[in-house]
Amino acid sequence: MNKKIDKDNKSFCLAPWMSIHTWPDGRTFPCCLWDSEKPIGNINRNSLEEIWNNDKMKEARVSMMKGERIDACERCYHLEDTNYGSYRKDINKRHADKMKYVEHTKEDGTLDDMNLHLWDLRLSNFCNFKCRSCGAGLSSTWFSDTKKLATNERLGSIGNSYYNNPHGDKALITVNDKVSFLDMISPHYDCVDEVYFAGGEPLMMPEHYTILDKLIELDRTDVMIRYSTNFSTLKFGKKNVLDYWKIFKNMQLWISIDGVGEIGEYIRSGYDDKKFEENINTFKASGIKPPDIGYMITYGVMNYLHLFDMVIDFIRRDFVDYQKPFYGNKLMHFSPISFPKYYDCMYMPDAFKKQFYDRLINFHNELVEEGASEFFINDIIPKLGSVYNRSISSKFDYDQMLECQVVNEELDKLRKEKFNEIFSYFPTPESFTNNTETYKLTEHIYSKITIKDSTI
Numbered sequence: 001m002n003k004k005i006d007k008d009n010k011s012f013c014l015a016p017w018m019s020i021h022t023w024p025d026g027r028t029f030p031c032c033l034w035d036s037e038k039p040i041g042n043i044n045r046n047s048l049e050e051i052w053n054n055d056k057m058k059e060a061r062v063s064m065m066k067g068e069r070i071d072a073c074e075r076c077y078h079l080e081d082t083n084y085g086s087y088r089k090d091i092n093k094r095h096a097d098k099m100k101y102v103e104h105t106k107e108d109g110t111l112d113d114m115n116l117h118l119w120d121l122r123l124s125n126f127c128n129f130k131c132r133s134c135g136a137g138l139s140s141t142w143f144s145d146t147k148k149l150a151t152n153e154r155l156g157s158i159g160n161s162y163y164n165n166p167h168g169d170k171a172l173i174t175v176n177d178k179v180s181f182l183d184m185i186s187p188h189y190d191c192v193d194e195v196y197f198a199g200g201e202p203l204m205m206p207e208h209y210t211i212l213d214k215l216i217e218l219d220r221t222d223v224m225i226r227y228s229t230n231f232s233t234l235k236f237g238k239k240n241v242l243d244y245w246k247i248f249k250n251m252q253l254w255i256s257i258d259g260v261g262e263i264g265e266y267i268r269s270g271y272d273d274k275k276f277e278e279n280i281n282t283f284k285a286s287g288i289k290p291p292d293i294g295y296m297i298t299y300g301v302m303n304y305l306h307l308f309d310m311v312i313d314f315i316r317r318d319f320v321d322y323q324k325p326f327y328g329n330k331l332m333h334f335s336p337i338s339f340p341k342y343y344d345c346m347y348m349p350d351a352f353k354k355q356f357y358d359r360l361i362n363f364h365n366e367l368v369e370e371g372a373s374e375f376f377i378n379d380i381i382p383k384l385g386s387v388y389n390r391s392i393s394s395k396f397d398y399d400q401m402l403e404c405q406v407v408n409e410e411l412d413k414l415r416k417e418k419f420n421e422i423f424s425y426f427p428t429p430e431s432f433t434n435n436t437e438t439y440k441l442t443e444h445i446y447s448k449i450t451i452k453d454s455t456i
Contacts, residue, residue, distance in 0.1 A: 005102060009067045010080070013088040016060045017101040017111060020048065021120035022181065024173040024200065025137065030060065032120050032198070033087045035072040043175065048184050049114065058109030065102065075338065082393050084386040091118075095193075117193040119185065123207040124174040127200040129230055129270035131258065132411070133300060133337050135163065136171070138200055141270065143171035145414050152410055158403055162340050174207065182210060189218055198228040203241050212244050224250040228296060231255045231279050232270065245288050253283075254296045254333075259303045260313045266422050267302050269415060280319055293319070299387060300337035301404055302423060304345045304352070307334065307387065308359050308366075311380060315370045322376045332380060334387050342403035346394035349401070353391050360384055 005012050015021075015030040022028050026044035027036070028051055034040075040060070041051035051057065063070050069077055076086040098117060105111050127139040136146040149155060149163040175181035195211065202208045215223055225248050234241050245251055257276070258267045265271050280293065295314070299307055311332065315322045320331050337343045345353075363384065367377045408419040420426070 005065065005099065006067065009064075010077075011067050011069045011073070012064045012092070013073065013076070014091050014095050014098055014101075015088075015118075016057055016064065017105070018095060018098045018115055019091070019118040019120060020051075020116050021122075022175055023122045023137070024125040024175055026175065026177075026179075030057070031087060031091070032196075033073070033075045035074065038072045043181055043184060044177075044179055048116075052114050053110050061105055061109035061111065062107075065105070078393075079336075079390075082386060082390045084390065114188075115191050116185070116188045117191060118196070119188075119192055119194070120196045120198070121175075121202075121211075122198055122200065123176075123181070123202070124172070124205045125200045126172055126174075126205055127230075128204065128232060129201065129268050131268045132266075132302065132408075133258075133298065133340065133343050137173070140171045140173075140200070145411065148414060149407075149410065154406065155410060158342075158407060162407075176207065182207065186214075189214060189220060192220070192223055194224040194226060196226040196228070201230055201232070202227060203229050203231075203233060204236055206236070209236065209239055209244070212248075216244075216247060221248050222250065223248070224252065226252040226254070228254045228256050230257070230268070230271070231276060232272070234279055234282060242283070242286050242288065246286070251288070252294065254294045255280075256296045256298070257310075258298050259306055260310055262422055263303065263306050266417060266419070269417075277317060280317075295319070295332045297332065297334050298337055299334050299345065300343040301345050301348060301401075301426075302343070304348070304387075304391065305355055305359070305425065307384065308363060311384075312366065312370060315367075315372060320376070322370070322372045331376070332383065334383055336387075336390055340407075342400045342407060344394075344400070345391045347397035347400040348391070349396050350392075353388070356388055356391065360388060 013031070015034075019030055020028065021031050021034065022043060023036070023039075026042040027039040028041045028043055028046075028048075029036070029039055038056075040056040041054055043051070046054070060070060060072070073088065076088040079086045080089070095117065098115075101111065101113070101115065104113065122138065125136070125138050125140050127134075127141055130139050130142045130145065134142060136142040146163045149159045152159045155163075195215075197205075197208050199205070212225070215221065215225075225245075257271075258264060261273055264273060264276075283293070297303075297307065297310065303310075314320045314332070336345070341347070360381075364377060364381060367380070372380075411417070412419050
């Protein structure tokens with residue numbers, strides 16, 4: 001087998017050579033975008049060493065070296081096929097120096113040395129939010145709603161499919177429940193370059209602080225620490241996370257937010273818009289470097305048209321550096337919902353997608369009026385264009401839109417919320433049609449979106 005990876009290899013990813021990703025229930029993967037239904041192992045049943053060279057991991061390495069796409073990586077491939085960035089490309093770029101491990105890979109995919117440079121950790125499902133697109137597996141506060149939806153007669157098979165909790169009668173799930181994962185990773189502190197904390201809500205997990213304390217004890221404050229956090233709190237008991245962040249030399253902060261104002265508070269039950277702004281300003285005033293903040297916006301049916309308003313709101317509240325020369329690909333990132341399927345905007349009526357298109361071709365002008373720099377504009381417009389391109393990559397699906405409506409109505413009853421009042425523009429099932437032409441945006445066409453001429 002040729003172990004020299006061709007630059008045109010659109011399958012290869014370094015993750016199986018250097019990375020480990022864990023879920024609260026013990027499921028283990030090479031990375032966070034790997035199909036969650038196809039784990040390579042489970043730390044409750046297997047040691048990390050066993051997982052490292054089991055059949056699934058070896059097969060993945062062999063296929064990637066051959067340039068063969070594998071089913072578990074479909075999320076990255078789909079993003080790339082719709083002109084979007086991907087985790088595969090990102091990890092290959094950021095960790096290019098780890099390509100040397102490929103040469104040490106045996107013909108059957110075995111890799112004798114276990115160098116866990118990247119830890120991508122969901123240490124617990126503990127979370128104070130219960131976002132509409134989430135569930136009990138990654139949010140402890142979802143537990144009671146999940147139990148009710150799973151047996152909801154109106155939802156029937158929908159409830160059974162999405163809300164049957166595989167963890168039984170337990171709201172809280174942790175990686176340390178059956179085995180000590182923290183003991184498992186202990187031998188790898190000398191190797192780690194990057195630790196990515198997600199959740200649940202990592203800033204509210206004791207395991208998160210245990211790892212940071214260990215890194216400090218071992219004088220490994222050079223390790224890059226990265227986060228996906230809802231940023232609802234900066235304190236855990238007597239601990240203030242800002243005190244930790246001042247110690248570490250490298251940090252990347254991705255704040256997960258899907259909407260602002262009442263839309264944000266509806267989509268992410270537990271979100272407080274005023275508290276969020278307060279925490280942003282506290283962080284910016286702390287002097288912690290880098291002072292810029294990256295936002296991870298998960299988009300789907302409910303916030304698809306809201307994305308433009310979010311960008312404008314972030315500018316007006318000074319959440320983003322919209323006037324400075326742009327550096328890095330960090331300020332705002334849009335990630336699609338693919339599960340539950342009925343929240344995926346690909347299946348919306350085309351008339352709905354056309355509204356997005358019409359706003360997009362004039363959005364350059366809106367940003368200019370808000371004082372945004374060309375650096376900012378040239379970053380955000382293509383990203384929104386990729387959102388649109390993905391949304392039209394599949395046809396309207398009446399059944400999925402009907403499921404979306406029904407699930408939201410049943411959740412509204414449980415949470416005493418009103419979907420139709422907040423999303424008054426959302427089409428009713430009676431109006432679900434697919435009779436509007438959609439337009440494909442391509443990379444070269446973005447240059448035609450100008451201040452004076454907004455036509456495509």
